[in-house]
Amino acid sequence: MPRDVSTPAGARAVTAVAPAKINLHLGVGDLRADGFHDLLTVYRAVDLWERVTVALVDGDDADDDEVVVTGPGADQVPTDRTNLAARAVDLLRSEAGTDARLSIRIVKGVPVAGGMAGGSADAAAALVATDRLLGLGLGRAALEERAARLGSDVPFCIRGGTALGTGRGETLAPLLHARAEQHLVVALADGGLSTPVVFAELDRLRGEPGGARELPGAGGVEPLVEALAGDDPARVAGVLANDLEPAALSLMPALRRTLRAGAEAGALHGMVSGSGPTCLFFCADREQAIAVAAEVSETGVAREVRLTRGPVAGAHVIDNPQQTPEQ
Ligand SMILES: C[C@](O)(CO)[C@H](O)COP(=O)(O)OP(=O)(O)OC[C@H]1O[C@@H](n2ccc(N)nc2=O)[C@H](O)[C@@H]1O
Numbered sequence: 001m002p003r004d005v006s007t008p009a010g011a012r013a014v015t016a017v018a019p020a021k022i023n024l025h026l027g028v029g030d031l032r033a034d035g036f037h038d039l040l041t042v043y044r045a046v047d048l049w050e051r052v053t054v055a056l057v058d059g060d061d062a063d064d065d066e067v068v069v070t071g072p073g074a075d076q077v078p079t080d081r082t083n084l085a086a087r088a089v090d091l092l093r094s095e096a097g098t099d100a101r102l103s104i105r106i107v108k109g110v111p112v113a114g115g116m117a118g119g120s121a122d123a124a125a126a127l128v129a130t131d132r133l134l135g136l137g138l139g140r141a142a143l144e145e146r147a148a149r150l151g152s153d154v155p156f157c158i159r160g161g162t163a164l165g166t167g168r169g170e171t172l173a174p175l176l177h178a179r180a181e182q183h184l185v186v187a188l189a190d191g192g193l194s195t196p197v198v199f200a201e202l203d204r205l206r207g208e209p210g211g212a213r214e215l216p217g218a219g220g221v222e223p224l225v226e227a228l229a230g231d232d233p234a235r236v237a238g239v240l241a242n243d244l245e246p247a248a249l250s251l252m253p254a255l256r257r258t259l260r261a262g263a264e265a266g267a268l269h270g271m272v273s274g275s276g277p278t279c280l281f282f283c284a285d286r287e288q289a290i291a292v293a294a295e296v297s298e299t300g301v302a303r304e305v306r307l308t309r310g311p312v313a314g315a316h317v318i319d320n321p322q323q324t325p326e327q
Pocket residue numbers: 023026035036037038039041115117120150151152153154167168169195196199274275
């Protein structure tokens with residue numbers, strides 16, 4: 001049974017958390033007829049979390065289906081029914097055949113529009129919380145199927161850990177052997193990049209004379225999958241790849257300075273996270289990550305610098321809304 005939490009309106013509430021993702025490998029294929037690109041990606045969940053509370057609203061005077069967003073960048077997140085968490089709640093509520101009024105509270109811990117799936121994590125946490133709150137008892141597979149309807153990254157935010165993603169990113173196969181802890185620095189940029197715009201920019205670059213030949217392709221995933229079986233961060237760092245990086249750099253050339261700052265600070269590898277503009281610096285251990293974070297921060301190229309690590313668990317309910325997520 002969900003743990004009941006009393007709110008001022010006398011509602012029952014469930015809180016779930018979901019992690020940010022990074023793409024250790026992001027190979028982008030051709031544009032498909034449905035407007036998506038075929039992907040070959042290795043996802044990893046990292047220790048930055050979205051927190052979503054879904055509450056049954058009993059009081060007459062409470063706002064209908066309220067969405068409240070707090071935390072860094074909250075002002076850039078919609079609070080109407082286009083919010084991905086609201087879409088997740090609406091999907092499960094109609095499936096449950098109830099017209100129960102549900103309020104949604106989101107605490108952002110993942111950079112907004114940063115290429116780390118913040119909105120997708122909101123959707124994942126909202127699905128897990130609403131499933132529990134309404135007593136639907138959907139298993140992980142059923143939740144991931146609903147998740148795929150909401151966005152390509154949402155199933156992985158439910159799954160967590162490290163996984164191979166294919167299709168448009170929604171078809172997952174776990175990489176259970178990839179357990180070694182990885183330390184990295186996350187450098188946030190001023191402003192965001194729109195995911196569809198970055199994919200379109202890659203198509204444009206590939207369409208230029210010589211584009212398809214000159215852009216480095218991410219290639220096969222086997223060297224990374226093999227490296228992840230060991231515990232040598234330098235070996236893993238040597239085989240990371242992101243096909244979207246040239247497109248993100250083309251749209252936001254200032255990111256080159258950020259990547260240079262990380263390289264000069266001694267990171268094993270630096271790259272744009274997914275569709276960007278967040279940059280990731282992979283480090284040998286936590287000590288190096290602390291040093292790289294300090295140096296990148298000092299150069300002033302990033303709006304904010306955070307330390308993180310992975311892999312961590314996927315979306316899950318927490319009993320106490322203040323509780324630290326499971327790792
Ligand atoms: C860049 C990544 O974050 C890498 O994991 C994902 O591919 C993006 O996943 P997402 O944000 O969940 O994206 P979705 O909400 O599914 O799609 C948003 C838009 O991104 C583009 N898109 C997304 C996924 C994909 N495989 N091909 C695409 O071309 C499409 O224009 C799509 O309309």
